[in-house]
Amino acid sequence: xxxxxxxxxxxxxxxxxxxxxxxxxxxxxxxxxxxxxxxxxxxxxxxxxxxxxxxxxxxxxxxxxxxxxxxxxxxxxxxxxxxxxxxxxxxxxxxxxxxxxxxxxxxxxxxxxxxxxxxxxxxxxxxxxxxxxxxxxxxxxxxxxxxxxxxxxxxxxxx
Amino acid sequence: xxxxxxxxxxxxxxxxxxxxxxxxxxxxxxxxxxxxxxxxxxxxxxxxxxxxxxxxxxxxxxxxxxxxxxxxxxxxxxxxxxxxxxxxxxxxxxxxxxxxxxxxxxxxxxxxxxxxxxxxxxxxxxxxxxxxxxxxxxxxxxxxxxxxxxxxxxxxxxx
Numbered sequence: 001x002x003x004x005x006x007x008x009x010x011x012x013x014x015x016x017x018x019x020x021x022x023x024x025x026x027x028x029x030x031x032x033x034x035x036x037x038x039x040x041x042x043x044x045x046x047x048x049x050x051x052x053x054x055x056x057x058x059x060x061x062x063x064x065x066x067x068x069x070x071x072x073x074x075x076x077x078x079x080x081x082x083x084x085x086x087x088x089x090x091x092x093x094x095x096x097x098x099x100x101x102x103x104x105x106x107x108x109x110x111x112x113x114x115x116x117x118x119x120x121x122x123x124x125x126x127x128x129x130x131x132x133x134x135x136x137x138x139x140x141x142x143x144x145x146x147x148x149x150x151x152x153x154x155x156x157x158x159x
Numbered sequence: 160x161x162x163x164x165x166x167x168x169x170x171x172x173x174x175x176x177x178x179x180x181x182x183x184x185x186x187x188x189x190x191x192x193x194x195x196x197x198x199x200x201x202x203x204x205x206x207x208x209x210x211x212x213x214x215x216x217x218x219x220x221x222x223x224x225x226x227x228x229x230x231x232x233x234x235x236x237x238x239x240x241x242x243x244x245x246x247x248x249x250x251x252x253x254x255x256x257x258x259x260x261x262x263x264x265x266x267x268x269x270x271x272x273x274x275x276x277x278x279x280x281x282x283x284x285x286x287x288x289x290x291x292x293x294x295x296x297x298x299x300x301x302x303x304x305x306x307x308x309x310x311x312x313x314x315x316x317x318x
Contacts, residue, residue, distance in 0.1 A: 020210050020218040028209035050187035051179050053256070059179040060257045061227045065220030097212070098219045101262045108256075 007033035034073030071147025096149035166192035193232030230306025255308035
């Protein structure tokens with residue numbers, strides 16, 4: 001299975017659904033979609049033909065973007081579940097913003113296979129969660145990462 | 160001044176000039192361009208209208224991409240200078256790949272101003288360099304980062 005049926009991004013409030021990486025309302029964006037797979041979280045993504053670092057290998061900045069949005073999405077999934085909800089239940093989801101992002105590039109990531117980001121979520125404060133991320137291409141671990149996300153204040157949508 | 164006249168990316172060998180972030184040959188990409196400003200390195204970038212996290216603010220994944228390519232470009236500038244060359248001198252530049260990328264998002268980055276990434280480069284091994292990065296919007300420091308880059312083996316262009 002390389003599809004997420006119920007993604008947390010489907011339940012982000014409209015004001016928070018414009019992210020270039022994962023916002024369903026951002027037409028030009030990547031539309032990363034993050035859901036549960038057992039106790040872990042997953043995001044699948046097929047890089048476009050342009051998303052290369054050198055011919056044949058995926059652009060590291062795209063992997064950083066994937067880790068970033070997978071991290072905030074995973075934190076939102078976990079807090080939503082803590083609040084008693086699952087994606088697709090009809091409840092608006094919490095929305096996290098990134099405080100810090102770390103990515104370690106273990107090996108070149110081949111361009112072609114669907115990428116799979118897998119996350120483990122840990123609450124370090126009710127409004128601050130940590131997500132450790134592994135990025136695979138054809139089951140080969142190519143990058144690891146960590147995202148610390150904080151719950152977005154509602155004031156964030158006021159310009 | 161918000162333009163880099165002599166960018167290191169102009170001197171990347173053709174095989175290494177396809178990066179979505181900074182490759183001059185990647186038509187769809189961001190075309191980040193990195194040059195010296197005194198002893199520091201700079202990259203300027205105007206995010207597109209789509210590059211938002213929420214309306215009015217820049218997408219964090221774009222900032223991560225900027226830090227990434229600015230880091231590898233800065234390391235290449237420094238090694239090129241150590242080898243006796245400056246961008247625009249006609250010599251092919253060294254090319255770095257990212258080993259690790261860290262970004263700390265200090266505050267929301269307003270969408271509109273030209274972003275400015277500033278780097279300081281430190282050699283930690285002849286083939287491994289560290290770049291500390293600050294990202295400004297209208298002279299306000301919005302993010303900091305660190306990139307560890309390693310010299311790309313020429314075998315990297317063999318698929």
